[in-house]
Amino acid sequence: MDEGCSRIRRRVSVRKRNRRSLESVFAALTAAVLKPGDEEKEDEDEETVAGSRRRKTMDVQPVENIDSEEDMFGDYDSFAENSFLAQVDDLEQKYLQLPEHRKHATDHATEDLCSESIKHNTLSITAVGDYTELKIDEHTKNQSGHEDVSIDPEADVLYDIPSSQVLFFENLYSSSNDLGDPSTEERDWNSSSHKTVNEELPINNVEQPQQTDESSSKVRTSSDANRRKSLKDHLKNTMTGNAKAQTPVFSRTKQLKETLLSEEINVAKKTIESSLDDLGPFYSLPSKVRDLYVQFKGIEKLYEWQHACLTLNSVQERKNLIYSLPTSGGKTLVAEILMLQELLCRRKDVLMILPYVAIVQEKISGLSSFGVELGFFVEEYAGSKGKFPPIKRREKKSLYIATIEKGHSLVNSLIETERINSLGLVVVDELHMIGEGSRGAILEMTLAKILYTSKTTQIIGMSATLNNVEDLQEFLQAEYYTSQFRPVELKEYLKIKDTIYEVDSKAENGMTFSRLLNYKYSDTLKKMDPDHLIALVTEVIPNYSCLVFCPTKKNCENVAEMICKILSKEYLKHKEKEKHEVIKNLKNISNGNLCPVLKHTIPFGVAYHHGGLTGDERKLLEEAYSAGVLCLFTCTSTLAAGVNLPARRVILRAPYVAKEFLKKNQYKQMIGRAGRAGIDSTGESILILQEKDKQQVLELISRPLENCYSQLVQEFTKGIQTLFLSLIGLKIATNLGDIYHFMSGTFFGVQQKILLKERSLWEITVESLRYLTEKGLLQNDTILTEKGLLQKDTIHGSEEEFQYSFHITKLGRASFKGAIDLAYCDSLYRDLKKGLEGLVLESLLHLIYLTTPYDMASQCHPDWMIYFRQKVDKNIVNRLYLSFVLYTLLKETNIWSVSEKFNMPRGYIQNLLSGAAAFSSCVLHFCEELEEFWVYRALLVELTKKLTYCVKAELIPLMEVTGVLEGRARQLYNAGYKSLMHLANANPEVLIKTIDHLSRRQAKQIVSSAKLLLHEKAEALQEEVEELLRLPSDFPGIVASSVEKA
Incomplete structure (x- = not known):
């Protein structure tokens, strides 16, 4: 019992x-x-x-x-x-x-x-x-x-x-x-x-x-x-x-x-979140994250300012934040930790907006390993890549890394599908670009839409060059954090003739004498090198790295050749074997071709870096520079805002960018590359100037950074009109009152008193809506025509006028969904409509013509000796000429031979190909919204893919992996890695031994990116299967059972 x-x-x-x-x-x-x-x-x-x-x-x-x-x-x-x-x-x-x-x-x-x-x-x-x-x-x-x-x-x-x-x-x-x-x-x-x-x-x-x-x-x-x-x-x-x-x-x-x-x-949770001074093992993230930073990036400890920024009350309370530090101060690490908090702790998606495609690809390569280890997806939105709307993940969250244009399209698609609240955090790098042309207008539109439609999405903006921060704070409703911290001390110098002066803000004229150049110049040498560049660079190279910024592309090549003509033969012996490997790999990725300038300069450890390089060439040269094989780059100002390539000494060849005098923001970005954290104890910048530019340069150094101003009105078709069209298309604002209210909350609305001298915001709003209506992109209520609101200018709207509503037309919806420049949308419609009358499908030439970018036609200068002159529209002829270039490129897949045939720089052809791929993607989305263009849809899908990769079909699966370009893909294919599955299961150590000039870091990044992409595809297929097998919520049996239970 x-x-x-x-x-x-x-x-x-x-x-x-x-x-x-x-x-x-x-x-x-x-x-x-x-x-x-x-x-x-x-x-x-x-x-x-x-x-x-x-x-x-x-x-x-x-x-x-x-x-x-x-x-x-x-x-x-x-x-x-x-x-x-x-x-x-x-x-x-x-x-x-x-x-x-x-x-x-x-x-x-x-x-x-x-x-x-x-x-x-x-x-x-x-x-x-x-x-x-x-x-x-x-x-x-x-x-x-x-x-x-x-x-x-x-x-x-x-x-x-x-x-x-x-x-x-x-x-x-x-x-x-x-x-x-x-x-x-x-x-x-x-x-x-x-x-x-x-x-x-x-x-x-x-x-x-x-x-x-x-x-x-x-x-x-x-x-x-x-x-x-x-x-x-x-x-x-x-x-x-x-x-x-x-x-x-x-x-x-x-x-x-x-x-x-x-x-x-x-x-x-409330108890945990209430504490602000103790965030757990690693800023509320698992200790594994700290271990991964040590393993992948060698970061063992954060700087004091980084800790202070991450523990700010505003950050813990998820308020919007703007922070500004000098270049190389470690801004990106703070953003990465905040992104990981959002992905892992709060289980929300994250969008990171970067200025250039190259930086997007670099960031994806760097974070793919974290995605594999921590269980989130890293998705690329650049060029023609990116799915709209993004795949809705059930389990893992996504980190979208996008260019400014693709980030805007991504936000539009999330708003349209009512998923904008799934976006927990938006990080914007180089926030000062909000004041730079049409791209600044697009960035402003993106941020304004997020602020207006989602109250739960946090915005983090960072930049090294900000001045009128108060306006940006008011626009973003953000806190501000700044520090002058640099991990490496930066010393600024000016060179006039053979004298070096140190920049000193306390001195009477802003500079103090430092030293005289100690280098013996012969008369012949002085003629070849009047700016004493040899004396400046030989103090640093080959043991340390050096960047020489030049005003133009051609000047970059000339300076590189001039330096190598003067350098001693002893420089040839420094890492001689590695430099021969670089030349060999350059030939391999270019089908045996090699630029004669690079052939001469690389043995001395010198190369030029500008937009004229192909993507493969640029990536290979950057890797060689980072590894110390190359010690000197002659480059244009684009490198300053591009990938991270620091140097012991930065030399500015002249205070000009092209023909324009240097701006303070540009100057700060260039000299910010001086000093490598953990390698150099100090960094130096030397600006070479002539006596005639002395006063202007001293004013440049002493004055504050330039202010950022909204570009919405300055960039009319890519700015305010595109904004209004998307607002109405997304139903964010459909009447005059809502649109006017939205504009008051933009960066332009904050600065309207400064920017608007002759017209009011109401007048600009009405004028833009009139333009869109006349162009057939919008329709308005009949009462608007009766009242004549769009036929006259008014300073202020009445209550009745505020209620006048607009509707988007099919053409308007196609334009904003395809992200088509409104200056060309009617031309694109006419060309596609005319193309239906006799679409030639024997080859890709007709389709290529339809997807050749309109804006690049104005930059084209055809060689009329190739084709007979005819009296036709110049833009049509130029687009046709470029389509011949692209068609030849797709057939031959060799930029060098096409460049020689059409007498065009290979860098220009590379940019044409990238632009055509992106525009083809835009035309595809445009056609998807117009039923009459159904025939183009399937055709443009394949064409976009061909333009994106422009390689033989067998290499495309490998090039889908971030960081694998044509040259590397060909090496991998020849080594037996012929599919995504092969790469995802590859051993990095075996790759290093099999593939020439492949570092251990690059091998690990390629394998990690391949694994992440494979998981993404598997997850997408799995979710599609589950969606097909799921019992519909409106299934009669379920409804009847629910009624019976009730």
């Missing part, structure tokens, strides 16, 4: 689970406060209670038969291991890492929350015949404040059974009224569900107090017992048949438990 009681007591106190339930958590807490040596006393108390219970109730017979079927369901509720309980475990892990005082605070909060429900959740044990009943105290039911999840005995029979069995028992109730009280059946089920016990229970498991319910201790008749036993057997048989099929669970008891746990989580 004692053994039977002991067995009953164990069944009551414990249900076998793989995860700790809420009760077990509190049981563990109670056990933890027991003093050593109390365990025996506790056992004695338990026996006393058991004996008392035997006296108060009938004699309970031990359960003698526990067959295999009963064992089968003893652990039946283990399927409760859902994502919700996983969330509890994740919170517990994070909770355990907090300081002790916060842990106690959370414990008290949790106890206060759940103590009432726990302490009143008493059970009574009633013996009836050969069976034992468990009964919940009525007080527990009455005290529950959750009406929607209250425990209804009739509705919660068999609370842990599959939904199919729930329907069966509902039918059972309605057809059998002679089985007794439903509450009795519930108690019998609870009894049978506890048949299986774990004999090896921990001794410190604390049982809940048991109370005797006198009303449930009466003896049932043998007829009642037989009915109940019959029901139990029926239940067992039914469950045995359905045991193998796990179906969704409907459990009100479980809902009550989850509600209590949800409240516990919320209390704990």
Whole structure:
């Protein structure tokens, strides 16, 4: 008898689970406060209670038969291991890492929350015949404040059974009224569900107090017992048949438990988030993140300013933030940590906007390894790459890395599909570009839309060159953080003739004498090098690196050749083998071709860097420079805002960019490349100037940075008109009042008093809407025509005029969805319409012509000796000429031969190809919105792919991997890596030995990027399969069942 009681007591106190339930958590807490040596006393108390219970109730017979079927369901509720309980475990892990005082605070909060429900959740044990009943105290039911999840005995029979069995028992109730009280059946089920016990229970498991319910201790008749036993057997048989099929669970008891746990989580989260001075192991991120930064980037410790910035109140409260530091100060690391917090902790998607395609690809290569290790996707939105709208991930979150234009299209697609709130954070690098031309206007539109449509998306902006920060703060509703920290000291110098002056703001004329150049120049040498560049660079190279910024592309090449003509032959011996490898690889990626300038300069460790290089050439030269094989770059100003290539010394060949005098922002960006963190102790910049430019240069150095001004109005078709069209197309604002209100919240709205001298904001709004209506992109209500609002200028709108609404036309929707410049949208429509009259599909030439960018036609200067002159529209002829260039390129896939044939720089042809691929993607989206152009859709998909890669078909799968360009793809293909699966499963160490001139870092990045891309594709296919197999929410059977239950 004692053994039977002991067995009953164990069944009551414990249900076998793989995860700790809420009760077990509190049981563990109670056990933890027991003093050593109390365990025996506790056992004695338990026996006393058991004996008392035997006296108060009938004699309970031990359960003698526990067959295999009963064992089968003893652990039946283990399927409760859902994502919700996983969330509890994740919170517990994070909770355990907090300081002790916060842990106690959370414990008290949790106890206060759940103590009432726990302490009143008493059970009574009633013996009836050969069976034992468990009964919940009525007080527990009455005290529950959750009406929607209250425990209804009739509705919660068999609370842990599959939904199919729930329907069966509902039918059972309605057809059998002679089985007794439903509450009795519930108690019998609870009894049978506890048949299986774990004999090896921990001794410190604390049982809940048991109370005797006198009303449930009466003896049932043998007829009642037989009915109940019959029901139990029926239940067992039914469950045995359905045991193998796990179906969704409907459990009100479980809902009550989850509600209590949800409240516990919320209390704990609030406690965690309330602390601002202790963010956990690594700024609220797992310690694994810190280890990855050490492993992949060699960063072991953050700078003081980085820690200060990450612990700002505004950052912890998720307010918008602008921060500004000098170049090379470590701004990007702060942004990366904030992005990881959003992806891993808050489980939201993140958008990072970067200025150039090369920087996007560099950032993707750097973060792909983190994505693989930490479980998130890194998606590229640049050129023709990127899906609109982005794939909606269920499990993992996505980090979108985009150019300014693609970032704008991405935000538009998220707003259109009502998913903008899934975007938790937007990071903008080089925020000062908001004041630079049409790209600045697009960036402003993007940020304004996010601010207007999402109140939960945080915006982080960073830049090295900001002045009128107050205007940007007002626009972004942001806090501001700045520091003058540089990891390496920067010294600025000016060179006039053979004298070096140090820039000194405290000096009377802004500079002080430093030294004279100590280099012997012959008369011939002075003619070749009047600016003493040889003297300046030989103080640094070859042991340290040096950048020489030149005003033009041609000047870069000339200076590189001039330096190599003068340099000593000793420079040829420095890393001679590695430099020969660079030349060999340049030939390999160019089908045996090599620029004669590079052929001459690379053996000396010198190369030029400008937009005239192909993508493959530029990437290979940058890698060689970073590895120290090349020690000197002669470059244009684009390198200053591009990929990170620091140097010990930076020399500015002249205070000009092309023919324009240098701006302060440009000057700061260039000299900011001086000094490599962790390598150099100091960085130096030297600006070479002539005596005539001295005063202008001194003013340049002493004056503040240039202000940023909105470009919405200056860039009319790419600015305010494009904005209005998208606002109406996305239904963000559809009437004059809403549009005017939106404009007040833009960067332009903040600066309108400065920018608008002759016209008001209302006049500009009306004028832009008039233009869009006249162009057939918008339609307005008939009342507008009657009132003549769009035919006259008014200074202020009346209340009636504020309500006038607009609707987007099909052409307008196609234009904004395709991101087509409104200056060309009608021309594109006419060309596509005319193309339908006689579309030639024998070759790709006709399609190529239709996707040749309009804006590049004005830059084209055809060689009329190739084709006869004809009196036709010049733009049409120029586009046709460029389409011949592209067509030849697709056939030959060799930029060098095409460059020679058409007498064009290979860099220009490379840019033409990239522009054509991007524009082809835009035309595709344009055609998708216009039914009459259905024939173009499938054709343009393939053409866009061909233009994007411009290689043989077998190399395309490899080039889809970030960082793999044509030359590298050909090497990999020849080495046997012919598919994405091959690369994803490759061993980096084997790649290093197999592929020439491939560093260990590059090999790891390629493998990581391939793995990430493979996972993305697999995930997309898996989600598509699940979507197809999912039962529709409007399925008739589900609806009927819901109505029946209601």
